[in-house]
Amino acid sequence: MFTGIIQGRANVQSVTQVGRNKRLVIIFPEGVMLGQQLGASVAINGVCLTVAEIAHDVLTFDVIDTTLALTNIGDLQVGDEVNFERAARMGDEIGGHVMSGHIMTSVTVSRVERVGESVHIRFVTDRQDEVDARRYLFDKGYVGLNGASLTISAIGDDWLEVSLIPETLRLTTFDSLAVGDKVNLEIDAHTQATVDTVERVLKEKGIVLP
Template sequence: MFTGLVESTCQVTATCRDGRGGMLLCVDLRGLSETIRPGDSVAINGVCLTATAVQDGCCSFDVGPQTLTCTTLGTLRPSDYVNVELPLKVGDRLAGHIVQGHVDGIGLVKAVQGQGQYLRLGIGVDAGLLGMLVPKGSVAIDGVSLTVADIEDWGFWVAIVPHTARVTTIGRLDVGRQVNIEVDVVVKAVRRYLELMEGRSGLTIDRLRSAGFC
């Protein structure tokens, strides 16, 4: 489990397709690699991966075909920078929100607006993801815990403070860039429960909305 508070931005050193539909990803994690052992989980741009080898500060990860299909990791190239977070430890402060590293879909940067030192990003997502976003709720973009500022029919907006723009890759995003999106696990759980209950109790999401619950 992660929090969406990125510990470092690190550089991709190599990517190699393995001939079986997967990819080997190598990232320079100097400064973090001292605490990483083979088998440990590491979030790379919001995707939970397992370290397979650590050597001279570089960490290798096997990225499976399904992960390549539903995330942006397959677009990474050597010299690209990625957001890196190590797992939350028992007793650590949960300063962001619960992030599992299980990406729900890919979003598209549709707008980048500057407001002094602050940024607003417009992220386009499909209807399935849009239905699980809540105004003022949490969302992880490329592994960064952010707050949904506004929701549109095409996607949503987030506001980026200078610190986040400086210490993550979020401040380098351009229009047309794809990003990994993970919605709040609590929202996903509630939505799934309601879907299962619809056919049993007559309770529907539309009825809850009409009663003012969502």
């Protein structure tokens, strides 16, 4: 389980193709992975990955082909920065919202607008490929983007937008996003359960949503 509160940025040291999968080696800021264990979970750009090797501040992850195809992990190259969060522990404060690290789909940056110290980023959503995800997106609702718990500040028929404060920009890779970049999207389980339940009840009553 993760909280969606990004703990910082890490750098990709190497990416190796292993059959249809990839082995990802990431360098983390000094000391942030103290006490980390083999088999533990770390969210990389919001994707829950399992620690395969540990060498001080360098961790290795094996990424399967389905994850590579669904997320932006497959696009990572040496030197790229990623958002990271260690798995939450019992008793930790949930400052964002509960996230699983299971990405539903990806969205593409269509606009980056700087207004004073804040940044507004718009993402285009594809009606065909992401119709399931769109059911769970609504104004002022929660969304996980590259592992960060964010509030949707505006939404349209084929786009969503978030507004980012300086602290979020400092801790994450959002300040370097450009038009065309792919970002991982996760919907939290509570939102999914609520929407699915409402749709099921309405369907049982013969009410069909447009």
